[in-house]
Structures are given as C-alpha cells and as structure tokens.
Amino acid sequence: MPFKTIEAVRSGWDAAAPPAAGWTSVTLPDDWATRWPGFDGVVWYRLTFDRPDAAEPLGLALNYWTLAGSISVNGAELGRDEFLVEPLTRSWNVPRYWQLASPVLHAGTNTLLIRVSGLAPYQPGLGPVLIGPPSATRAHFVQQFWIRRELPVFYLGVTAALGTFFFVVWLLRRSLKAYGWFALMTIAWFCYSLNFVVTSPWPFGATDTWQRFIMLSFMVMAAAFVLFVIRFAERRFPRGEAVLWAALAIGAAALFATPHSQLGPMLNLLALFWSLLYIGACFLSIGLTWRSNRLDHIVLHIVNALTIVAILHDLMTYLGILLGNVYYVTLTSHFQMVGMALVLAWNFVANMRRIEGFNDELTAKIETAREELALTLHQQHEVILANTRLAERVSLSHNLHDGMGGTLVNSIAMLEHAPQNLPADRFLSVLKELRDELRVIIDTAADDPTGGQSLAEWIAPLRRRQTLACESRDIDCVWNLTGLEDCHLPAARSLDLVRILQEGLTNVLKHSQASRVVIDLHRRGETLSLAIQDNGVGFDAASEAPVPGTGLRSMRARAGRLGGTLDTRSRRGETVLALHVPAA
Structure with missing residues (x-):
C-alpha cells in the first residue's frame, strides 16, 4: 500500500x-x-x-x-x-x-x-x-531479519571459531607465519563485524569512540590480509611491509585525533584507502599465484574475485553513491575466510602427509640401520669372543711357562747339579710342587675377585721353593718382605705379581751364574715395589729389549695388566729387575 x-x-x-x-x-x-x-x-x-x-x-x-x-x-x-x-x-x-x-x-x-x-x-x-497485508509485510520482515540479523550472528560464530583455531595452531607452530596473519585478520574482522549486530556502543561511552574502534579493526584486518597474502605466497617485501605498518600507525593516529566535525570525511577517506588496499591485496594474491595450477590457489582466486565485487558495492554504499544500507561484504567475506581456512587446512594436511611419509621413510632407514648395526655388533661380538679365547690361551701359556715351567726348570737344574744325591722324598716334593702349580692355575681361572689370601700367603710357597732351588745351586738367597700381611689383592693380580717374581728368579737360576740374589718386596702407601738383584754375569739390556724372550714378554704383559712399570738394568756383576704397581 x-x-x-x-x-x-x-x-x-x-x-x-x-x-x-x-x-x-x-x-x-x-x-x-x-x-x-x-x-x-x-x-x-x-x-x-x-x-x-x-x-x-x-x-x-x-x-x-x-x-x-x-x-x-x-x-x-x-x-x-x-x-x-x-x-x-x-x-x-x-x-x-x-x-x-x-x-x-x-x-x-x-x-x-x-x-x-x-x-x-x-x-x-x-x-x-x-x-x-500482514502476510506480505511479515514475509518482507522475515527476509530482512534473516539478512540483517541472523546471517551476521551466524558468521560471527564462524569467524570466532576460525580465528581461535588458527591462532592456537600458530601458537603451537610459530614458523607458520601465514596462519598467524590469517588468525589476526580473522580476529580483527570479528571485531569489525560486531558493528552489524550490537545495539549499544558499550564498552565505549560515545558513538564516535565506537566507530573509531570499528574503523581501526577494519584497518588492522586489511593490513593482516596483505601480510597473509605475502606469506602464503612464501614471499617477503621488507620495504613494502615497513610502509604498510607506517600507514597503519599514521591512519590510527589521524583517526583518534580527528574531531567530530571532521570525523565523517576522515572515516570515508580511511574506508576508501584500506578498501582499495584490500582489493589490491586480492589482486596481488591472484598475480603471485596466477601461473600455478594448484587447487588451493584456484579456490583463493574465486573467493578473492567475489570479495572484490562485494567491497566495491559496499564502498559505493558507504560513500552514498548507492542508496540503502545493505552491505554484501559481510556475506562474501565469510565465504572468503572459509575458503582461505580450507586452503590453510588443506596445506596443513598436505604438510602432515609429507611429514608422515618422511617419518615412514626414516623409520625404514632406521630399521635398515638397526639390522646393519645388529650384524656389525654380532660380528664384533664374534671377534671379541675370538680375542678373549686367544687372550685366555696366551694367559694360560704364560701361567704354564711362568709357573710350571719355572718349577720344572728348577727341578731340572737340581737334578743336573746332583742327580745322585736326590732322595725319594725330594723327588716326591717336586711332583707336589708341580701339582700345586697346576692347582694355582686352575683356581686363578675361576672367578675369585676378592682374593681370599694376603699377598704374604701367596708369596710363602714360592719363597720356600725358590730358596731350596737357590741353595741347590749354591746361590745365597735373601728375602726382604715388608707390609704384605695386610695387602689383599684380587687373585688374578696376586698371581700376576707372583709370576713376575717367579719368572725373575727363574731367569737368575738359568742365566745369571750368580752367587747371591736379593729379593726386596714391600708396600709403601698405595704402591707395591719389587726389586730382584743378582751379582751374575749380566746381559746387554739394549740388545735384549727389541727381541725379548717369552719370559720377559710375559712379565711386561703382566706389569701392564697390573697398571705398573717394569724396568731392567744390567751390567757385569749386577742385574736389577724393578717393578712398581699400585696396591689398590
């Protein structure tokens, strides 16, 4: 009507x-x-x-x-x-x-x-x-209410959800710069879109302050959109971005400094500038990805084109060129944001798939490396076992050489010196000594880390045997032992020390032609010192060192295991074998 x-x-x-x-x-x-x-x-x-x-x-x-x-x-x-x-x-x-x-x-x-x-x-x-008629006017009202109230409220909820989601994603992955700028753009657009649904300027006390806040939100949204376009295209324009931030700061200062009488023209100027900048960013997005055939870029081209048309319409409406106050950007902008959100989500999923593929490839390589490492470790284990067996054989040969070999040498020397005067009980004693040596070798091979006997108890049987052997060769044998009663070493270390002493005395009997030998073994603090000195013919230590015999090699190996040093010096009339090892 x-x-x-x-x-x-x-x-x-x-x-x-x-x-x-x-x-x-x-x-x-x-x-x-x-x-x-x-x-x-x-x-x-x-x-x-x-x-x-x-x-x-x-x-x-x-x-x-x-x-x-x-x-x-x-x-x-x-x-x-x-x-x-x-x-x-x-x-x-x-x-x-x-x-x-x-x-x-x-x-x-x-x-x-x-x-x-x-x-x-x-x-x-x-x-x-x-x-x-009520039916016609009611239908008109329902249509207007849906456009002006229900759709904006619905889009506000969508905008808030998108902004919150991508803001959280950016917080968790700061390297995703495009996600951060999209979140800022969405949050700023949410603030701007409040203008279409709120019916009060709260929390501000005047309409002008509210309108300044709305325009500032629009400016921040446009600036964030420009940076989103640049980061999404994986580009950087440092000078252009600096100019953008300067324009935003100048615009905000001018907006809040303008009095009410001039606020209308200032709002129109800012709306025109930032709308054109937003349109320029849409064209920039199309230009940077125009030659790309990627589906996500095509989606952005479509939503940006729709947004350009809507912004031009709303800008002419805002400036009074077109009558009415229906703004379409509130509708198309949400299509644009949803489209950009889908593009970002698609890229995120694509990146996750690439990461999963890389993880699968890395897992396969790790499994291959693990198998190769297991094979290598198995081979090393076999080598170690072989070396251990070889070391055990060497150790056994050294023990046989230094222990039973020394006892046999002494017994043979005694028989050669006075075979006709050897009583039966002495012959039985030689056999018992061989038995004892064999028992020592067997016991030492067992796991006895604590060493039940003191070092003095280890030395006593050797001292008795070697003294008798020296006496049978008319060699004066002098023993100087101090500090050994309270010295308890592991069985293997005690045996090494005894074997060095035994091999040294055996060499005196076999090669020195000496008439006197002095054995000095003592503990001072944390050091054990052994010295064997005889007055025999001596030997050339310099020529002996490069090609040592089995006995000397055995003594040096034992000294190395004990963590000590073995020195020999010799001249005619004096030969000294010196050993220094830690007692701990």
Whole structure:
C-alpha cells in the first residue's frame, strides 16, 4: 500500500514533539546528511496513508533507522529504542514488524510518526517502510531479519571459531607465519563485524569512540590480509611491509585525533584507502599465484574475485553513491575466510602427509640401520669372543711357562747339579710342587675377585721353593718382605705379581751364574715395589729389549695388566729387575 505523503522535519535532541512548520517532502530510504550536511540531532518523519476499512488489520515493516528512534501510529506509540540521546542505541541494522488493527487504525487518513536520532557521519535517516497485508509485510520482515540479523550472528560464530583455531595452531607452530596473519585478520574482522549486530556502543561511552574502534579493526584486518597474502605466497617485501605498518600507525593516529566535525570525511577517506588496499591485496594474491595450477590457489582466486565485487558495492554504499544500507561484504567475506581456512587446512594436511611419509621413510632407514648395526655388533661380538679365547690361551701359556715351567726348570737344574744325591722324598716334593702349580692355575681361572689370601700367603710357597732351588745351586738367597700381611689383592693380580717374581728368579737360576740374589718386596702407601738383584754375569739390556724372550714378554704383559712399570738394568756383576704397581 503506497503512502500518500512522506515528510521530514528536524529538531533538537530534547524535542518531545515535531515542530509545526518546516516539513519537507522526502523519499525513502532517506539519508538526511545529503539534505542537511553536518546536522546532528533529531529528524521527524511523517507518513500518511488512507484506510477505508479500519477493521481489516495491516502489517507494518520497517527495515531500519539510523541510529536510534521511536514510532507511533495516530498518536499511539508502537515502540522505541532505549537510548535516544548519546550514547545512542545502534538500531541501524535492526528491522522491525508490527501488526496494526483497531483501535490504533481508523477509517480515512492515518498518520505514522517516526522519530530518528542520528549523527551526520553515520548516514542518519530512515530506511524503507512497508505497510500492507500482514502476510506480505511479515514475509518482507522475515527476509530482512534473516539478512540483517541472523546471517551476521551466524558468521560471527564462524569467524570466532576460525580465528581461535588458527591462532592456537600458530601458537603451537610459530614458523607458520601465514596462519598467524590469517588468525589476526580473522580476529580483527570479528571485531569489525560486531558493528552489524550490537545495539549499544558499550564498552565505549560515545558513538564516535565506537566507530573509531570499528574503523581501526577494519584497518588492522586489511593490513593482516596483505601480510597473509605475502606469506602464503612464501614471499617477503621488507620495504613494502615497513610502509604498510607506517600507514597503519599514521591512519590510527589521524583517526583518534580527528574531531567530530571532521570525523565523517576522515572515516570515508580511511574506508576508501584500506578498501582499495584490500582489493589490491586480492589482486596481488591472484598475480603471485596466477601461473600455478594448484587447487588451493584456484579456490583463493574465486573467493578473492567475489570479495572484490562485494567491497566495491559496499564502498559505493558507504560513500552514498548507492542508496540503502545493505552491505554484501559481510556475506562474501565469510565465504572468503572459509575458503582461505580450507586452503590453510588443506596445506596443513598436505604438510602432515609429507611429514608422515618422511617419518615412514626414516623409520625404514632406521630399521635398515638397526639390522646393519645388529650384524656389525654380532660380528664384533664374534671377534671379541675370538680375542678373549686367544687372550685366555696366551694367559694360560704364560701361567704354564711362568709357573710350571719355572718349577720344572728348577727341578731340572737340581737334578743336573746332583742327580745322585736326590732322595725319594725330594723327588716326591717336586711332583707336589708341580701339582700345586697346576692347582694355582686352575683356581686363578675361576672367578675369585676378592682374593681370599694376603699377598704374604701367596708369596710363602714360592719363597720356600725358590730358596731350596737357590741353595741347590749354591746361590745365597735373601728375602726382604715388608707390609704384605695386610695387602689383599684380587687373585688374578696376586698371581700376576707372583709370576713376575717367579719368572725373575727363574731367569737368575738359568742365566745369571750368580752367587747371591736379593729379593726386596714391600708396600709403601698405595704402591707395591719389587726389586730382584743378582751379582751374575749380566746381559746387554739394549740388545735384549727389541727381541725379548717369552719370559720377559710375559712379565711386561703382566706389569701392564697390573697398571705398573717394569724396568731392567744390567751390567757385569749386577742385574736389577724393578717393578712398581699400585696396591689398590
């Protein structure tokens, strides 16, 4: 149903009723800033319509008023916003619907009076008003409510979820720079999109402060989008990025320094600049990935193209080139964000698959290396076993040579010296000595780490045998033993020390032609010292060292195992064998 007249008149903030004069005809939607530039205050709209049958109900649908208002029909108030003065209720995107019937309506001419409180920088005025059958007007209201309220609220939830998710991903993986800039862009867009759903400037105390916050959010969103495009394309433009941050800082400073009288032009300038920058970033994204046939790049091209069209439409609407206040970027931007989120998720999954493939390959290589290492260790183990067996054979041969060999040498020397004077009990004693030597070798081969006997007890049988052997050869044998009663060594170390002493005395008997031998064995602190000195013919130690005999090699090997040093010096009339080992 068409209105007969649509008129408007302005008044002050505190006017309770419209003035009687000054009415002017207008068309809806109306932006009074084009008629009364710079006017902040109240504008009354008076709409008249004829109703022949007052009993028939009518539906009344109103798209919006900017920013706050109240409405009455024939003097009966239908509704009003909570705040009609600063801080104004933000009802600029809130559609309304009423069903009118008697006694509100009456036959003939009816008057619809709408009071709108607005500010010049924010397109103040009244949107389309529809009156007619309830079914048609109700359907119009439902459509407007879905576009202006339900969709923005739904997209706000999607934006919040995307921003939170990718922000957490970036926190966990700081190297994913594109994810971080996308999260910042999404969070800034969430703040900007609040402008379409909130009906109060809270937590700010004035509309201007709220609008500055909204514009700053838009600027941060555009800057973050530019950096997202650059990082997603794996590029860096240090100078361009520095200029971008400088522009953001200058824009923010200018935004908050501009007074209310100039705030409208400043908002328009910033909206134009950052919108064009956002469009430029969309073109940059297309340009950087134009030659790529990747599916994720193609998806970005499509959503960026849709966003460019929506931004151009909304920019012309914001600047007043197009009438109305329906902004499509709130719809297309969420398609863009969802598209970019899907692209990032696709890249994340692709990277995870590459990592999993690398892990599988690495696992296979590790398994191969493990098998090769096991084979190598097995081979080394076999070598170690072979070396151990060889070392045991060498040790056994040394023990046989130094122990039983020495006893046999002494016995043979005694027989050669006086074979006719050897009594039967002495011959039996030689056999017992051989038996004892064999028992020592067998016992030492067993695991006896503690050494049950003191070193003095180990030396005693050897001392007795060697003294008798020397006496049978007319060799004066002198023993000087001190500090050995409390010296307990492991069996293997005790045996090595005894074998060195035994081999040294055997060499005296076999080669020295000496008449006197002195054995000095003592413990001083943590050191054991052994010295065997004879007055025999001696030998050339320098010529003996390069090609030592079995006995000398055996003594040096034992000294090495004991961690000590073995020295020999010889001249005619004096030969000294000296050993120094730790007693611990």
